[in-house]
Amino acid sequence: MSLTTTSPDLEPPLSRATPEAANADLRPRTRTHGQTQRGERRSTAWLGWLPPVLMLLGLEGAVRLGWVPRHLLPAPSDLMLTLSQLGHEVVIQHVAASSLRVLIGFTCGASLALLVGAAVGLRKPLEHLLDPSFQALRAIPSLAWVPLLLLWLGIDEAPKIVLIAIGAFFPVYLGVSAGLRDVDRKLVEVARMAGLSSTALARRVLFPAAMPSIMTGVRNGLSLSWMFMVAAELIAATKGLGYLLTDGRETGRADLVLTAIVLLAVLGKFSDSALRWWEQRLLRWRDTFESQP
Amino acid sequence: MPDLLHVHIQSKRYGDRAVLQDLALRVRAGELISLVGASGCGKSTLLRLIAGLDTDFQGDIQLDGHAVRGITPEIGFIFQEARLFPWLTVAQNIGFDASGGTRPDARVSALLDEVGLGGYEDALPKHLSGGQAQRVAIARGLFRRPRLLLLDEPFSAVDAFTRMKLQDLLTRVVSHHGVTVLMVTHDLDEAVVLSDRVVVLDAVPGPVCDVMDIALPRPRLRDDDALTRTRTTLFRRLHEAHAL
Numbered sequence: 001m002s003l004t005t006t007s008p009d010l011e012p013p014l015s016r017a018t019p020e021a022a023n024a025d026l027r028p029r030t031r032t033h034g035q036t037q038r039g040e041r042r043s044t045a046w047l048g049w050l051p052p053v054l055m056l057l058g059l060e061g062a063v064r065l066g067w068v069p070r071h072l073l074p075a076p077s078d079l080m081l082t083l084s085q086l087g088h089e090v091v092i093q094h095v096a097a098s099s100l101r102v103l104i105g106f107t108c109g110a111s112l113a114l115l116v117g118a119a120v121g122l123r124k125p126l127e128h129l130l131d132p133s134f135q136a137l138r139a140i141p142s143l144a145w146v147p148l149l150l151l152w153l154g155i156d157e158a159p160k161i162v163l164i165a166i167g168a169f170f171p172v173y174l175g176v177s178a179g180l181r182d183v184d185r186k187l188v189e190v191a192r193m194a195g196l197s198s199t200a201l202a203r204r205v206l207f208p209a210a211m212p213s214i215m216t217g218v219r220n221g222l223s224l225s226w227m228f229m230v231a232a233e234l235i236a237a238t239k240g241l242g243y244l245l246t247d248g249r250e251t252g253r254a255d256l257v258l259t260a261i262v263l264l265a266v267l268g269k270f271s272d273s274a275l276r277w278w279e280q281r282l283l284r285w286r287d288t289f290e291s292q293p
Numbered sequence: 294m295p296d297l298l299h300v301h302i303q304s305k306r307y308g309d310r311a312v313l314q315d316l317a318l319r320v321r322a323g324e325l326i327s328l329v330g331a332s333g334c335g336k337s338t339l340l341r342l343i344a345g346l347d348t349d350f351q352g353d354i355q356l357d358g359h360a361v362r363g364i365t366p367e368i369g370f371i372f373q374e375a376r377l378f379p380w381l382t383v384a385q386n387i388g389f390d391a392s393g394g395t396r397p398d399a400r401v402s403a404l405l406d407e408v409g410l411g412g413y414e415d416a417l418p419k420h421l422s423g424g425q426a427q428r429v430a431i432a433r434g435l436f437r438r439p440r441l442l443l444l445d446e447p448f449s450a451v452d453a454f455t456r457m458k459l460q461d462l463l464t465r466v467v468s469h470h471g472v473t474v475l476m477v478t479h480d481l482d483e484a485v486v487l488s489d490r491v492v493v494l495d496a497v498p499g500p501v502c503d504v505m506d507i508a509l510p511r512p513r514l515r516d517d518d519a520l521t522r523t524r525t526t527l528f529r530r531l532h533e534a535h536a537l
Contacts, residue, residue, distance in 0.1 A: 189346055190376045192364055194390050194437070204389075208380045285380040287419035 074255040079262060082255040095263060097240040098229055101157070102271075105164025106225040110218060112165070113172035117217075120173075121180025121210070122202060131177070138170040142231050150235065160232035167228030168221040175217015179210030212286060215279040222275060226268045241267075297322040297473050298343070298441055302352035305338060312338050313350070314498035320441070325467060325474040327484035329531065330494030330502070336477040339494075340443045343475070344370045356441065369439030369472075373446045375426035377418040377433075384414035387433045404432040407466060424455035431463065435470055442467070444476040448483065456480075457515065460487055464511070481531075485524045486513050493534050502534040 056076045062068050063075035070078070083091060120127045120134075145166060149159035183206050191205040207214075233242020241260045248256030298320040305313040312335040320326055328336045341347045343354055345364040354361050356368065377386045388401045405411050408428040418426060427447065434442055447463075448456040460483060467474050478484050484491045485507055493503040505527055509519055 186372065186374065186376050187378060189370075190372070190378070190389075192346065193344065193370045195364060195366060205378065208378070211380070283380075285417050285419065287379065 071252075072254055074258060078255050079259050082253075082259050086259070091263075094239055094241055094244055094260075095267065097237075098233065098242065099267065101160050101164060101232070101240065102222075102225045102229050105161045105229070106168040106222055108161065109165030109168030109225070110172045110221050113169045113217075113221070114176055114214075117173040117176025118180065118202075118207075121177040122206070127177070127181070134170070134173060138174075142167060142228050146231065146235055155236040160229070160237070163232045164225050164228045167224040171220035171224055172214075172217045175213050175215070175220070176210065179213025179217070180206055182213065183209040212283055215275075215283065219272060219275050219279070222271055223268060226264065226271075230264065295322055296320065297324075297357055298475070299355040300339070300343060300352075301354075302339070302342065302350060304352070305335070305342060305347075305350040311498045313342075315500050316352075316494075316498075318492065318501060320473060320475055322440075322473055323471060324489045325464075325487055326476065327488040327491045328475065328477045328494060329479070329481070329484055329491060331496040332479075334494045334496050335498060336494055337445050340370070340445050340475065340477055343441075344368055344443050346370070366437050367440045369434045369437060369442045371430050371434040371442065371444045371447050373449060375418070375421075375423070375430040377421075377426055377429055379418050381418075382414065383410070383416045383418070383421070383429050386418065386429060387436050389433065390437055400436065401432075404435060405429075407469070408432045408462060423451050424459060427451060427459060428462065431459075431466065435466060435472070438470075439472060441473045441475065444474065446477055446479060449479060456483070463487065481524055481527055482515075485509075485520055485527060486515065491527060493531055496535065503530055505530055 059068075059073070060075045060077060063070055063073065063078075074082075116130070116134075120130055142163065145163055146159075149162055153159040153162065187205060187209060188201070191201050196204065229240075230242045230245070233240040234246055237243040237246075241264055244260040244263075245257055248254065248258075248260065296319050298318070300316070300318040300320075302313045302316045304311060304315075316335075316339070318339075328339065330336050338347070342350055342352075345361065345368065348363055356365070361368070377383075378389065381389065383405070384398075384401045387404055388398050402411070402414060405413060408431055410425060410428055410432070413421075413425070413429075418429070421429065427450075430447075434444075444463075448459045451459065463474075464487060466472075476487070488507050491505045491507060492501055493505070495502040507523060509517075509523060513520055
């Protein structure tokens with residue numbers, strides 16, 4: 001039981017320990033393991049290009065060999081042709097129209113969600129008051145809103161923006177309110193011991209701690225915004241990628257439809273990558289498998 | 294020496310269950326006291342009441358003759374886990390206080406040097422080992438110059454060697470800063486090496502079961518036979534008190 005009965009080399013009395021041994025727990029954690037992981041990740045990152053490139057090559061070959069009817073599934077080279085036939089300006093016009101709608105709708109919806117989510121996450125009575133209703137509204141499919149918005153707001157820009165804002169609202173709301181609600185009580189106690197007021201607590205502890213959840217909500221909100229944008233533009237629009245889809249269907253041009261789809265994929269991926277880059281900078285402190293140096 | 298802390302808890306309940314009852318405790322200024330007792334006997338609860346983290350109890354707590362109810366900068370708390378804010382650097386964690394400033398503070402660097410982590414100002418908590426994180430927590434506990442420092446099993450989550458180093462560190466900084474310490478521990482060796490007095494709490498809510506003075510000279514060496522004998526005595530007294 002006593003320390004003296006154990007071997008002295010196993011448990012050196014501290015007062016006599018060498019300085020080196022005394023500082024054993026001061027050495028920074030070894031990082032060799034992390035470095036190998038990083039090296040592997042770098043060497044395999046290009047694999048993400050493999051499926052799309054192989055698919056495009058396969059498709060091109062299949063169409064050229066006549067295995068697939070060209071008018072139903074055009075080859076990638078045909079899509080490039082369609083894109084150039086549409087013309088630089090027209091493509092940019094459609095992309096810009098859609099992107100602008102997403103940008104405005106997403107900004108409105110996400111900002112509102114940030115405010116409401118914060119209120120609900122920070123105040124229990126507000127959560128009890130509002131959360132059940134929001135959960136019910138969240139369950140409504142996007143297309144169900146369209147007739148109502150058309151009736152109320154006409155066929156102008158307003159219903160499209162509102163529909164996109166609705167799409168962005170719920171994921172962000174959920175991310176903010178759940179993130180704030182789930183902050184570790186232990187960290188809150190530290191902040192309370194430091195004498196923080198409730199506003200300082202929210203600003204300096206609750207929001208930073210909820211940031212991972214908030215960022216996940218923002219990214220989901222953005223991707224839903226793109227989806228709701230297409231739903232909005234399918235109904236009544238004269239420009240935008242959703243309009244291009246409708247136009248292609250009405251004129252029986254699969255190449256036009258596919259071009260619009262590819263543009264949507266590229267835009268969605270691009271905007272999500274931008275957010276992800278921002279998220280990783282903002283949450284550099286996270287101790288996750290991914291962020292190990 | 295004058296008393297720094299007077300605690301008298303008439304009753305503290307969680308629902309129907311009484312956790313503390315008719316418990317009185319005095320801590321003299323400059324003393325290091327260990328609280329030991331069976332798991333669930335209310336040691337941690339007592340610390341939380343003194344810290345002001347929980348004000349839902351009957352009784353009164355006086356610091357230097359003044360009643361305290363709620364959180365005061367004069368009482369600091371070091372938890373079982375380091376509880377560092379992962380998004381703040383080591384220096385920002387130590388200097389975290391109500392003022393909200395993130396200015397570089399010479400005191401933060403001095404404290405870091407003192408806990409043996411000089412040069413770690415800008416490190417993030419994820420890059421620290423468990424022992425290092427607890428050193429930062431100790432520095433943070435001292436930053437606001439508390440008169441009384443409460444520790445809740447501060448070294449129970451680290452390995453035995455690191456624990457001994459941290460115990461020595463605690464002894465050093467406590468005497469340097471002249472802070473009074475009330476510490477909950479499960480480790481009898483720790484209680485004997487660190488404390489001036491060991492207070493034994495009963496498993497059943499009630500008055501303090503036993504108080505044992507540890508009259509050993511400092512610095513205390515872990516391979517000292519007197520230390521071992523004291524530890525054995527403490528063990529027997531705990532056993533007699535049915536606190537084990």
